[in-house]
Amino acid sequence: MKKIMQTAPCRFCGQMVQFEGEVDLTDPQKEELATMTCTCDRAVEYQKEKQRKEKALKNVSVLFGEDAAPEKRIGEGIVNILRAAVEEIYSGGLAKVTLNLRGGVKASISQNSKGEINVERTETKKQKLTE
Numbered sequence: 001m002k003k004i005m006q007t008a009p010c011r012f013c014g015q016m017v018q019f020e021g022e023v024d025l026t027d028p029q030k031e032e033l034a035t036m037t038c039t040c041d042r043a044v045e046y047q048k049e050k051q052r053k054e055k056a057l058k059n060v061s062v063l064f065g066e067d068a069a070p071e072k073r074i075g076e077g078i079v080n081i082l083r084a085a086v087e088e089i090y091s092g093g094l095a096k097v098t099l100n101l102r103g104g105v106k107a108s109i110s111q112n113s114k115g116e117i118n119v120e121r122t123e124t125k126k127q128k129l130t131e
């Protein structure tokens with residue numbers, strides 16, 4: 001897709017911002033790119049938050065999804081639940097989610113006091129022999 005220089009207003013300060021983007025962007029997409037380019041305080045804060053979310057989604061993929069080793073991968077439906085949890089934590093609706101998977105694997109997503117989103121994988125291998 002061809003990219004051209006365009007301008008749109010920042011969502012927070014309303015200033016017109018120039019950015020490079022594909023020719024057929026919709027107005028909301030333009031506004032998003034302008035906001036991601038603007039240097040006002042609230043836009044910078046928004047950019048940081050968004051990067052955190054992107055990073056958390058990437059971490060879900062690395063620990064459980066398509067970027068994990070084949071034997072570490074979990075079902076797509078469960079990965080989708082984890083991805084949805086990241087979205088909800090990002091938007092402030094949830095503080096922490098823990099899923100207990102079959103096979104002693106725990107998946108947990110939470111936000112720390114610095115606002116960073118942690119993605120954790122815990123494997124508890126218990127060996128028990130019953131006569």
Ligand SMILES: [Zn+2]
Pocket residue numbers: 010011012013014015038039040041043
């Ligand atoms: Zn701005």
